[in-house]
Amino acid sequence: MKKVLVVGELNVDIILNNIDGFPEIGKEILAEQMTVTLGSSSAIFASNLCSLGADVTFLGKIGQDQFGELIEDTLQKKGVKTDSLIKSKAYATGSTIVLNYDLDRANITFPGAMEHLNAQEVEDGIFAEVEHLHVSSIFMQPALKSGILDLFKRAKSCGLTTSLDPQWDPSEQWDLNLQEVLPYIDIFLPNRAELLNLTKTSTIEDGIDSITDVANIIAVKDGAEGSYLINKGKTEWLPAFLNKNVADAIGAGDSFDAGFIFQYIQDKPLIECLKFANLTGAINTTESGGTKAFENKDRIMEIAQTRFSYSI
């Protein structure tokens, strides 16, 4: 199995539940419940990939503070290697305050240190220790984004396979040159909305058509509607392992990515990668948050069996 390097954003989520009402300037309201936990898509991906059984190293930027310690500690407990984390003296660890109202959320993010990770800080030396590079949340990391082409080119020239989940662009500018970067990405993992925004199209078919000549393999997540695999001009679709009793969908896309990459780094056929991705995406939705259902391999297998009649 190939060893994986994850380069991505790291932050802490402060989640407030059962809130009195909406906050108003000059007033104070109460929340009944609070959870402080490791946030960020890249961390969910790395943790869950590790729980599935992969060897995973994380390279990201945190501050020299208590939130940074919480992040390092949580990743380590999940089995993710943290020796390559960069601990900035200049910047504080980022955090997101999540205000939960029933099924909807209002978030405020302070990006902090993760905004300042740049591609040159991912040195060639680390590529000698791994065989696959995964990058996520490119729009949350402007310094990394400006060097993304160089990063993927270097990884490819060191013989790595590569994947990218672009994730949402909070600025909604969707400024990423796909024509330039996709040739260096083996697996491109957008969800439907991200694909359409990035390609400025309005259907999955048009979105795929617009990049198929430069892309290698594309896997498009479409929530409960399943997912698509595009390889060498051919598109295949697989249904979701439908969960009609969703706890929440936080991290479902990251768990989908983890499932896909877990099979890919074992050289499994691509359609099996996609099917397993649908399974891990669905497993994610059976518990709240992105990592709870992926506590360990036994728990993952149990949920697969009891909720989706699937034996891993």
Ligand SMILES: Nc1ncnc2c1ncn2[C@@H]1O[C@H](COP(=O)(O)OP(=O)(O)O)[C@@H](O)[C@H]1O
């Ligand atoms: N209700 C559901 N039942 C089963 N699987 C789901 C459900 N919702 C999401 N998933 C799985 O999670 C994956 C990612 O969800 P999606 O919302 O498309 O991505 P993202 O989290 O990036 O927005 C889907 O492709 C699917 O496999």
Ligand SMILES: [Mg+2]
């Ligand atoms: Mg996503």
